[in-house]
Amino acid sequence: MERGIMRNSAIIPWNLHPSEFQRLIDSMYDEVLIYDNQYTIVYINDACSRHYGYQPEQMIGKSFFEFVDGNCWDISVLPVIYEKKKTYAVKQKTKLGSELLTIAVPIFDSQKNLAYVIMNVRDNLSGVKLFNPDYIYRKSSLSYSTVPMCKSREMEQVIQFAERISQVDVTCILTGESGTGKTMVARYIHSISPRNARPFISLNCASIPNELVESELFGYIKGAFTGANTQGKKGLFEAASGGTLLLDEIAELSLSTQAKLLHVLQDHEFIPIGGSSPVKVDVRIIAATNKNLRQMVADGQFREDLFYRLNVVEIYLPPLRKRKADIPDLIQQFLKEFNEKYNLSRSLDSHALETLVNYEWKGNVRELRHMIERLVVTVTGDLITTGHLPQNMTGSTDTGTAREVPKITDYHTRMQNFEEAMIREAYQKCGSSRKMAAYLNISQTKANRLIQKYLLGNGSKKDIAVHPAGAEDLLQ
Template identity: 55%
Template sequence: MPSLPLKSHNYDFLLPLIHSMYDEIIVYDDNYQIVYVNNACQRHYDCSPEDMIGKSFFDFVDRNCWNNSILPIVYKEKKAYAIKQKTFIGTELFTIAVPIFDLRGNLTYVIMNVRDHLSGIPLYNPNYSYQSSKPEAIPEIIATSFKMKHVMDITTKISTIDVSCILTGETGTGKTLLAKYLHFISHRSEFPFISLNCASIPTSLIESELFGYEKGAFTGAHTKGKKGLFEVAHGGTLLLDEISELPLSAQAKLLHVIQEQSYLPIGANIPVSVNVRILAATNKDLKTQIANGLFREDLYYRLNVVEIYLPPLRERREDIPELVNRFLTHFNFKYGYSKTITDNAMTLLCNAEWKGNIRELRHVIERIVVTSDSPIIDAVHLPSAISNNNNMSLYFTTTSPGSSFDSKVEEYEASIIKEAYQQYGSSRKVASHLGLSQTRAHKLIKKYVH
């Protein structure tokens, strides 16, 4: 083996070595963007380096790739930290994040060293094992609105009955969380809750994931075989998320499992008996899928003993204040802040469209917490898509039914001036903020504020 050119000033040989390290090495620039990650990311997040490089930290937060992160704290405090994490595929990580500075003392990069449990490498002290700090708690679901109270009533009623159930609703409405809640209030709570996103697994692998395989069942199979998720979930609950994406071949085998409570792993001769409650979730109309020949009608009726529809956030606006406060408390604790939110900002959040539903709201609150400099979150800190689109509709729709056009415009003008003066406190700053002359700003403040 040739010696490494350690005394050379050409360090190009180092990059392939770093790329092949067992530990994950991930580098962020000074604004949450990933500029490098090595091959270990595939083991941790089921993503290739090409999938991650060039993307924002927040892209992966939105996908819940890990349960917490130290990156915003390192940016804020400009010093190294270590943290324990768990990824969405269940990998437990220990991460050390170190800020890198230029000659002027400006933070330019954050480099992270990420280690998981060893795989295929002998361990010198094999008696050591990781112990979870606490058991998983029953998920808390906000249900102030009438529609969500109805959802919770149905969920409670079927929790004691082992029937299959389909959870329907738009993306981000909380179908997975409700499935977990249903599992943890049922008699199956002491057994596993397993969730599989059917859209995230290649068609060629979906059956081996669900039903497992015997050793040597096919080229590339693990020498010891593999348990399927049905066997892993035995006694508990299996959630098949995005069930509409399940291939027809797997649908036929799933129907057999539901009917017979047994199945044959790939390459096996002896059936495996299972006792699993099956929940399915989808954001598509399965009846349309049936009409188009993409979903089996017999499987639909087997799964759809009970259907629970989760309304979009715009149909349950009464729940938004409590959701906002819960997310704010969570991210304050997670990132070490104590931020509060004004009534004005809360009103704007309650009147937003939220096409991404709860997932989008959660993402917005986290982004505001980690990026705003003020301890008080006001309208100015909200994304422009929310504040700009809501202001006019909000103030125009809250005027009295008989108001004229001129009076509505005047009310809207008053709201803008009052909000700007409350935030900036002087006619000069209000004028600069709104793009007015100071004389006009002074007149408007005198008209609407004093």
């Protein structure tokens, strides 16, 4: 295949002939490797023979994945570039024993879509400060993942157990309160399992109406019912074939769907809706729930046979308040994530960090993540202090508008003061007009009017601007 993109005269400097420019790039000591936006190698120079034992003609035009199984390198940062669209570096080892430093840079077209990834690869690593990426791509793996935070003894045990069962193709169930990270652990199990080259698909069973769950799981054939896709639809079991299917909130499945799920687990086959022939499937099932399934079995709300079929291995994720040692690292991880997302540089002072670590976090990791995002986007200035935290975290009752309150006997004034206190308390707890409307059982229009009246009076936002709970309305 011709090394076409290097012959584009638009990138040829000065008066160099394209062939001469090509010769110079080919002669570079450092490897130059370019992928398009579909993992295809469109150019590599002669240094590849020193690093991998291939000639350029043997690599150009082929897919990245053809060389993963060929054991060219132990890890690659390429999938991270496609996802993050940022420059990263990674340290690699090749099958020929070379130690490489690869710097990968995304190149965008005029519509800001990723067009190419260009890599500069060098041998000599002495004196080079390496970036340690959160995500790595390992050979024979089509998924990349982060090891869940596990500074606490409790989470260390969870992760160690997850790593052991990841190598055994056994059905398991993840239990624990909402927001503890069950989906993250499921992804981690898949990413280090022998199935990691195949899809990981997650379905939240509570997010889909009961009448649609079966079509999502098992699919349907052409003309199976009124309104069905004219071409039929492949179900998630079939889409996840060879990989892993996470059934989150599995307690929400109807008893009839539970019966069909049990059949798939036992016989490894199912019949699509409207079909007559069974479809064989090879899928590892991981279930997750925050409900007490044993009690649901006792109450007749969950099939006992399905429970025991799923519960071959149970992994319990403790709530965040029981593993406070994980909180500082989680905070730093979320700060980094949202600073990058919003192009900011927020940080926490030691007192604010201590307050967050000691908070109960009834919403667990999910609540912590949302809180850090709110702080990042609502606080002015780069340093987040305890003054920026919600009053329920700090124990403060000061609303920022302290003043001497005269004795009031007028009925209408007293009622207005009561309403203002109620609205402030409700908004602080709920964080948005939509949630506050549901909390108070009023319309969102009325909730917005009350927020404007009591919290944004005279067009000022000073009363709530420092409170993360106000992020959703302030950003509308």
